[in-house]
Amino acid sequence: MNGSIFVNLPFIVVAVLLALGFYTIGFKRNLIKVVIGIEILEGAVNMFIVALGYVKGGYAPIYTQAPPEAAGKMVLPTPQALTLTSIVIGVAVTALMLAFAVNIYKHYGTLDVTKIRRLRG
Amino acid sequence: MMEHLPALMIAIPLFGAFTAPLFKKHYKEVSIWAIIITGITVVLSLLLAKEVVTGGIMVYVFGADKPTLVLPSGYSVPIRIMFEVDAMSAFMAISATLMSFIGAIYSYSHVERETGLEKYYALLMLLEVGILGMVLTGDLFNLFVFLEIAGIAGSALVGFRNYRGEASEAGIKYLIVSAVASLMVLFAVGILYGQYGNLNLAYIAKNVSFNMVDMVAFGLLFTSFAMKCGAVPMHYWVPDAYTEVPAGINPPLLVATYASLYALFRVSFTLFANVVIDLARVGWIMSILGVLTMFIGVTMALVQKDVKRLMSYHAISQTGYMLLGVGVGLTVLHDPSKLAEFGRDAMAGGVFHIINHIIYKSLLLMTAGALFYATGTRNLNEMGGLARKMPITTISFMIGAAAISGLPPFNGFASKLLIYETSYRLNPLLTVFAMVTSVLTLASFVKVFASAFLGPPLEKFENTREVPKPMIIAMVILAALCILFGLFPNLVLDKLVYPAVDALINSAQYHSWGGLA
Numbered sequence: 001m002n003g004s005i006f007v008n009l010p011f012i013v014v015a016v017l018l019a020l021g022f023y024t025i026g027f028k029r030n031l032i033k034v035v036i037g038i039e040i041l042e043g044a045v046n047m048f049i050v051a052l053g054y055v056k057g058g059y060a061p062i063y064t065q066a067p068p069e070a071a072g073k074m075v076l077p078t079p080q081a082l083t084l085t086s087i088v089i090g091v092a093v094t095a096l097m098l099a100f101a102v103n104i105y106k107h108y109g110t111l112d113v114t115k116i117r118r119l120r121g
Numbered sequence: 122m123m124e125h126l127p128a129l130m131i132a133i134p135l136f137g138a139f140t141a142p143l144f145k146k147h148y149k150e151v152s153i154w155a156i157i158i159t160g161i162t163v164v165l166s167l168l169l170a171k172e173v174v175t176g177g178i179m180v181y182v183f184g185a186d187k188p189t190l191v192l193p194s195g196y197s198v199p200i201r202i203m204f205e206v207d208a209m210s211a212f213m214a215i216s217a218t219l220m221s222f223i224g225a226i227y228s229y230s231h232v233e234r235e236t237g238l239e240k241y242y243a244l245l246m247l248l249e250v251g252i253l254g255m256v257l258t259g260d261l262f263n264l265f266v267f268l269e270i271a272g273i274a275g276s277a278l279v280g281f282r283n284y285r286g287e288a289s290e291a292g293i294k295y296l297i298v299s300a301v302a303s304l305m306v307l308f309a310v311g312i313l314y315g316q317y318g319n320l321n322l323a324y325i326a327k328n329v330s331f332n333m334v335d336m337v338a339f340g341l342l343f344t345s346f347a348m349k350c351g352a353v354p355m356h357y358w359v360p361d362a363y364t365e366v367p368a369g370i371n372p373p374l375l376v377a378t379y380a381s382l383y384a385l386f387r388v389s390f391t392l393f394a395n396v397v398i399d400l401a402r403v404g405w406i407m408s409i410l411g412v413l414t415m416f417i418g419v420t421m422a423l424v425q426k427d428v429k430r431l432m433s434y435h436a437i438s439q440t441g442y443m444l445l446g447v448g449v450g451l452t453v454l455h456d457p458s459k460l461a462e463f464g465r466d467a468m469a470g471g472v473f474h475i476i477n478h479i480i481y482k483s484l485l486l487m488t489a490g491a492l493f494y495a496t497g498t499r500n501l502n503e504m505g506g507l508a509r510k511m512p513i514t515t516i517s518f519m520i521g522a523a524a525i526s527g528l529p530p531f532n533g534f535a536s537k538l539l540i541y542e543t544s545y546r547l548n549p550l551l552t553v554f555a556m557v558t559s560v561l562t563l564a565s566f567v568k569v570f571a572s573a574f575l576g577p578p579l580e581k582f583e584n585t586r587e588v589p590k591p592m593i594i595a596m597v598i599l600a601a602l603c604i605l606f607g608l609f610p611n612l613v614l615d616k617l618v619y620p621a622v623d624a625l626i627n628s629a630q631y632h633s634w635g636g637l638a
Binding site: 041048049052085093097103 | 200315
């Protein structure tokens with residue numbers, strides 16, 4: 001009973017973060033908060049992949065000074081590699097979104113998404 | 122040499138993109154550099170298509186001793202990054218490179234008054250890299266990476282005119298949509314990885330069991346890619362992005378949208394091809410989504426006053442035709458007799474419509490860009506009598522408008538006829554909507570033609586002249602392609618479209634990496 005909760009805890013956190021992220025994107029009016037919402041979503045997805053990559057009894061795939069019992073038990077580091085890539089991409093996306101937000105504030109004088117609506121129809 | 126083509130397709134525009142910023146302040150040189158690089162990629166993509174159509178699927182494994190070695194070093198499952206090019210990928214690659222080339226030529230004059238052009242061209246080539254990567258890859262995670270590259274480069278280009286607040290507004294909208302869509306793609310990739318322990322498309326497709334969790338992954342992938350390709354109800358970003366982006370970027374941006382459509386097809390046809398039961402339902406969803414998309418798109422287009430915005434709504438509407446054609450094919454995918462009877466032709470219509478639409482919509486958006494270049498406005502009510510001043514733009518516009526409305530002998534007719542004929546076999550109601558949409562399209566383009574080009578010459582446009590040569594060349598190439606594809610549709614159908622459709626249908630070939638493993 002206790003064990004299953006602990007094993008699934010990361011996934012519960014992922015679900016909560018996903019819900020939080022979508023809520024922030026959908027219902028917050030400040031553009032910066034929308035950007036934060038996307039960051040939360042990204043954190044959720046990254047955490048999901050890292051949590052998937054955990055194998056009970058596995059060893060980190062570092063061959064230098066690996067203990068003898070690690071032979072044949074090293075995990076494939078793909079999820080970690082995916083997460084690193086995704087984090088790097090996320091930084092670029094965030095930087096660009098914040099740059100847009102700065103530019104929008106310069107031209108519109110507000111960050112309220114309900115008022116940034118010159119394009120319509 | 123030939124076996125390295127898939128890698129070169131990415132490497133060359135990437136090289137171009139990262140060397141472009143070195144041409145700081147040398148705007149003429151950097152635009153010529155971009156034209157050269159994109160020109161080379163056009164040649165490469167044609168070579169690639171030739172190789173694939175004659176020799177079957179091409180596989181390129183990065184970092185292996187030999188690029189065709191799917192399972193190097195005695196692995197039992199593919200682990201390395203892999204490109205897998207079938208006829209459908211080659212078809213999309215040709216569209217992407219051709220349109221980037223046309224966009225680069227057009228941009229030579231269109232954005233000459235702007236600053237920061239070295240970054241503009243760097244982003245253009247980066248956008249091309251993103252699209253090419255998406256259509257050539259055989260790896261799900263790679264798909265996500267290139268989706269993000271295309272999304273970032275595309276939205277940066279949408280916001281390129283940063284002295285306009287509207288450009289930033291459209292840019293952030295596009296970026297938010299693409300960021301959320303890509304994150305959901307990554308989430309789905311994570312789900313699939315957790316189940317099958319692999320990221321290779323072909324490997325997962327062979328093992329997919331379509332349990333509950335797979336369904337969630339499929340739903341996420343379907344929704345995200347539908348969102349990125351501008352299907353209703355997630356279409357709201359399309360008009361903003363297409364309107365604010367400089368007209369020279371419109372062609373590659375269109376292809377970027379359809380690269381997502383390609384990914385949607387790839388997921389439905391290749392990744393979940395072995396799932397027999399539910400595929401018909403997915404096909405129906407796709408067809409109905411298509412009909413809704415085309416109808417809602419065109420009705421919103423009718424009321425627009427901004428010429429580029431009007432055309433952008435038509436872009437949404439035309440995406441519906443592709444979804445309808447391919448959706449009809451997907452509905453009958455596991456019914457061999459119906460598939461041979463009309464399913465294959467329906468898909469051919471949908472796939473053919475992709476390239477046709479890319480050509481004529483780019484042409485139309487470029488003529489809109491030319492109008493903006495010459496008059497400084499995009500408002501239809503302020504234009505008038507421009508036919509005398511800009512004859513070549515006028516003729517290009519007429520050809521594009523005739524093609525989008527599906528009038529013979531232009532290319533839109535060729536693919537729309539295939540879609541009408543085949544969707545009628547599935548359900549006549551689908552065809553009725555498709556045809557009504559076509560009529561409404563014609564109506565709204567007649568309106569544009571009348572208000573922008575016809576009428577008495579206005580005093581304020583007395584000094585307006587025809588746009589510079591590079592823009593004309595780009596428009597004339599596309600207009601010529603419109604006529605060429607319309608007069609000889611069989612040429613394109615046999616050489617490119619039917620191989621692409623067969624590649625989608627015969628997923629077994631793709632699953633075995635073209636028989637290599």
